[in-house]
Amino acid sequence: MTAKLNISNVYKSFGANNVLADVSLKINAGEVVSFIGASGSGKTTLLRCINLLETIDSGAIHLDDLEITTIGRDPNPIRRRIGIVFQSFNLFPHMTVERNITLALTKVLGKSPDEARAAAATLLNRFGLADKTSAYPDRLSGGQQQRVAIARALALNPEVLLLDEITSALDPELVGEVLDVVRELKGSGITLLLATHEMGFAREISDRVCFLADGTVAEQGEPEQMFTTPRDQRTQQFLQRVINAGRMRG
């Protein structure tokens, strides 16, 4: 399942800090879009607004033809269609890996425990975590925890998946296994939105890269163009800083 997103003139501020100032973006069904930009440029806030974890100040976000940001709309049916994976995993520490995945299946989708367990088993197999079914999150490596978190979000079969800097809290040697999972998702037709600092990965996986600065989309384009011949001066400066920091080959 997949859906298109239409973000129009979104503003969001925290106090005097205008984190999003007029963000507009059309995202096609099944498209993979990466958001890059300095810390504080609004990548995370934008993703949280799409999942309705933050309420936007003005503007609108449409999922297909449904305006999801209408005031007073029940967010729960929309969140089933838009999954999110967090930087810090946010697994439920008091539940086994399996229960982390089946909780929403049983409580939100109303599946029977057997159905839910079967769905969890399928996902855990797919991500090479079958032997962790009855483990508690604290006993897993960061990479394993993040893969469980992705499985948990995918269990609801969302049309859009938001990945919020999902490798930023991982040791370098664990980043690969998580990115492999994302590569696999790209083929599945799900719409993927990533906020990321992994420039090489953004370049490899994205259909489109958006550079956020000053609360808005400063520049967007195909990955090759964005990383080799960025037009906006702010994009050029940002990428230069990334290269200087040794995070990307020039």
Next chain:
Amino acid sequence: MPRWDRVQESFFNRERLVDSFPRLLHAFTLDVKIFLWTTPAILVVALLIAIARNTRSPALFPVRLFVIGYTDVMRGVPVILWIYLVGFGVPGVGLERPFNSPLLWGSVALGMTYSAYVAEVFRAGIESVHESQRAAARSLGLSSWQTMRHVVLPQALRRVVPPLMNDLVSLQKDVALVSLIGPIEILRQAGIDKAKFANFTPYVGAAIIFLLVTIPLTRTTDWLLTRERDRTGASKVR
């Protein structure tokens, strides 16, 4: 200087202890009963108060205001005053048996105060669960009640077991205050025996009986917590 044999005679008199102990033990069953019927009520009321206080809907503002007022008033007045006021006062307004029992209303007074204290313990636990846990649960489409029920409360309750047990041990002792409005429980029985023989050993006997209950209770809690940590937690730092 008092001599040791005088102290021993007055506080640790074997004969007096052996004589009083069965009566004390018998009277103590009333303490246990009061404890057993107030505790579940306290836990339920306290949890409801804590949950009400943690609601976020603007529509529930009056509810929050009410429970804040309740905890402030209950905690701000000494337990003994509530016991006198409710335990003596309410039966005095002309209720019929069995609703005019000081034992009943003394227990209610204990329950009222302790539910306010315990509610604060629950609230601290609920607030200690990181916001990102709620975000994760809500992002999966769980309602705010489902999030509270399945994600926040289970973690919160585990964390508050030690302070909660602290309050329950304290309640177990404060049950003795109900003796001040009539019922013959252990403290009152000890007082009667003390007066009869002009000897303090019955009080020491009562203290021993309290300790026989409270110390194992505390140790069991510690053990439960350690077991829980070993099951879910990462390995211990040396």
